[in-house]
Amino acid sequence: MAKAMFLVASLLVLSNVFIANAAFEPTLIADMAKILMDNYCSPEKLVGMQEAIDAASTNTEILSIPDPETLANVLTSGVQGTINDKRLKVSYEPDYVPVVTPQLPPLPPEQLVAVIQNSIKLDILDGNVGYLRIDHILGEEVADKIGPLLLELVWNKILPTSALIFDMRYTSSGDMSGISYIVSYFTEAEPLIHIDSVYDRPTDITTELWSMPKLLGERYGAKKPLIILTSKNTKGIAEDVTYCLKNLKRATIVGEKSAGSSVKIDTIKVGSTDFYITVPTAKSINPITGSTWEVTGVTPDVEVHAEDALATAIKIVNLRGQIPAIIEGSATLIADNYAFEDVGATVATKLNELLASGEYNMVNTKEELETKLSADLKSLSGDKSLKTTSNTPALPPMDYSPEMFIELIKVSFHTDVFENNIGYLRFDMFGDFEEVKPIAQIIVEHVWNKVVNTDAMIIDLRNNVGGPTTAISGFCSYFFDAGKKILLDKLYDRPSGTTKELWTIPELTGVRYGTRKSLVILTSGATAGAAEEFVFIMRNLGRAMIVGETTAGASHPPETFSVGETDIFLSIPTIHSDTTMAHGWEGAGIAPHIPVSAEAALDAAKVILNKHLPGQKSTR
Incomplete structure (x- = not known):
């Protein structure tokens, strides 16, 4: 792995900027590799790294690049290509200031109201469809402080809606403790659900995230339609929430594939230099899929451009609002008209049972509905002729000689x-x-x-x-x-x-x-x-x-x-x-x-x- 990284740098050095004497400390690469060894969230990808550390101490070619920013870019290309992880990044930042998660200061109620109203967008669309946009996912501590205000100003207005469009196209930050909170509001209190497992590499600890039995306010529940909008700017905790709800079959994802970021990314100083390496230090492992959304991103159920996601979601919600009447109407038509009365009655009963069990809850398009309904009718009746069809008018008779x-x-x-x-x-x-x-x-x-x-x-x-x-x-x-x-x-x-x-x-x-x-x-x-x-x-x-x-x-x-x-x-x-x-x-x-x-x-x-x-x- 390290050989490939050094090869990228060496080729650049030999073709453009070779300088006989090293411009940077020989320990730079070794220190960077050590940080990866100790902190990178997927250690299985680091096989052979120890040998690379040992070899790095004698390699001076890469350090002959005189410009620190150029060196940082070369190192970034090498480490990303070798480990196949676009989240890894080496930077040169002599004026680096650590990013500190802003803490909510003690504010009077009127200012808290202003903070919430500026950070959360809420609307009730036609058809009693809720629209909620949150660009930062709050954690447990902040939620506890402003929970009553959130209920009053946001959640209690969402609860009576018939469906919810949750817009996370712009959500690029959040607190890990907010994952269980959000997912729990869209599931039932019992039984508890294993939502996610997060492995933290520096501590070598895996934390299981479960749905919460008690929440502030009422749950939205597990049955009303939930659409999550995503874009390539949907990152981190928002991706985790999206992936969890998708695999619980609780939400339909509409929009673009998400960024493929991480639940936790740390920027670590390399030795005593002004170089820093950004490393994903924790990873999500979904208990349903056994895999993760990290690096690859969350693939939407309905993939459209981000700017078209809201309109597409509204169409889906409107269709789902019609589905109960369509299924019930189909059942009645079959019970009243199917050639064999006993079979027609049985098919009608079972079709309504499928509707009640939620079998049609995740249908996204008219074509999907027709395909599923046809398959169910064939399965329930054994009759290939009982199906959905197009209402194509008969062609007029031709005047043949x-x-x-x-x-x-x-x-x-x-x-x-x-x-x-x-x-x-x-x-x-x-x-x-x-x-x-x-x-x-x-x-x-x-x-x-x-x-x-x-x-x-x-x-x-x-x-x-x-x-x-x-x-x-x-x-x-x-x-x-x-x-x-x-x-x-x-x-x-x-x-x-x-x-x-x-x-x-x-x-x-x-x-x-x-x-x-x-x-x-x-x-x-x-x-x-x-x-x-x-x-x-x-x-x-x-x-x-x-x-x-x-x-x-x-x-x-x-x-x-x-x-x-x-x-x-x-x-x-x-x-x-x-x-x-x-x-x-x-x-x-x-x-x-x-x-x-x-x-x-x-x-x-x-x-x-x-x-x-x-x-x-x-x-x-």
Whole structure:
């Protein structure tokens, strides 16, 4: 370590200012290194320092720098770079005056009032949001002297607010004994909390800081929103308070990364010279993280420029003020509209319990709220379709020409006829019945007629993500005979409390495939929604063999609901298939008759059909 420090200085000496005779006492470096050895807060970084002290006594090159301030800068660069700590500093100060923490003199009440009013800024913002700026954190002794005045002039005005913005963007000084005081006002009296541990190197003593069971005045409590504003000028004790409250998950930090200073920095005279070395002599070790904010600084939860921090904090507070109504409104919508009534009631209850437990207390943005709410709804219901969504209006129908429809259909549908006259039909989304009906004849001519005369058919839904279910009855009907009307499914609509029956359609465009020819449907974990409804019907009625993977377990197309007067929207499945007819597929998926990987499903279907087609040879 010391070699690296000496190298920096030596390079400068050799290139610019080499002088044969030393300008300063040879003991300077040794004395400085000794101070670090005895006082630096992280002794584990000083491995090898003793050897450096011994070597320093014979090194005169660095001391050949004639200008003391230049020497101080060189030494600072060396020690900072070697120990990797920007807080270390060597200075040359012949007129050095020790900094003494000002003591509060005995003042009459009116002057004390003026002192408090000048050092603390207080405001009550719109929405009953408190704003408190303190540029110096008071210690226990001062707080005891002016505590009653602080209560009267500041704290009692803050207590009734619904949320507090604590501005420490300009807080660069403070007393260590103030850490427990401040943190305690934002926690409960019981149980006591281990807030921090501070290791003091000169005394080799670690002091544990705990929350305080008794305070002057009332606590702000642990539930009301607390936002702390920080900047690169937030230093020392203010950083410790910020870090403690952040890791207790009691405060949201908004602004810039803090300075990365120390809970205690001492400036120590080097021997009998006018050189001084500034050394962090104590360090904070957070009991939750096991690490410290020192050197690196406290990283905000929401990082913005310091000048934008207050406006950002106000937005966060306003959002959090809306969250209870949003969560409660979401719970009500789900309880009243979710397709399965018992599940909807359970989800609503548990969602309100999450709100009451404080799960949503630390949400900072609308995007975070939507992401968390979606994750919670999926976890509570097991339904991927129950989630937040955007209220994107449907695009108006395009005015296609017949030629454009033909090209669209060619892209949307894939057909083939394999060996042994096995038809293959793939499409990846279901269309709305009203939109499909005008082009039914085009679909029949350019798609259906290519596969309808085959001896067996493979319908590939492995990539079908669903769509409207309005065309399900019509599509199913092609695989049943015209002479008999068949009940395909019953759909229960929760909001209206009604059940709709799906029947085969007696009249279709084009020729039916009928019931006598074999039909295999390919599925995957991506097969969802309307595609699952089709698979469910065909499997339940014994009309098709299902080959592939269990389907996604999605839902009938959900409806979009606005949560109150907010711009939060929920996607809620409101319809489910009649579970009295067969085991429902919503949320569970549909298991295939022949389970194989999606990639192997087509080959497996070909083998199955080739074996069962009479008089035909197998392709494998």
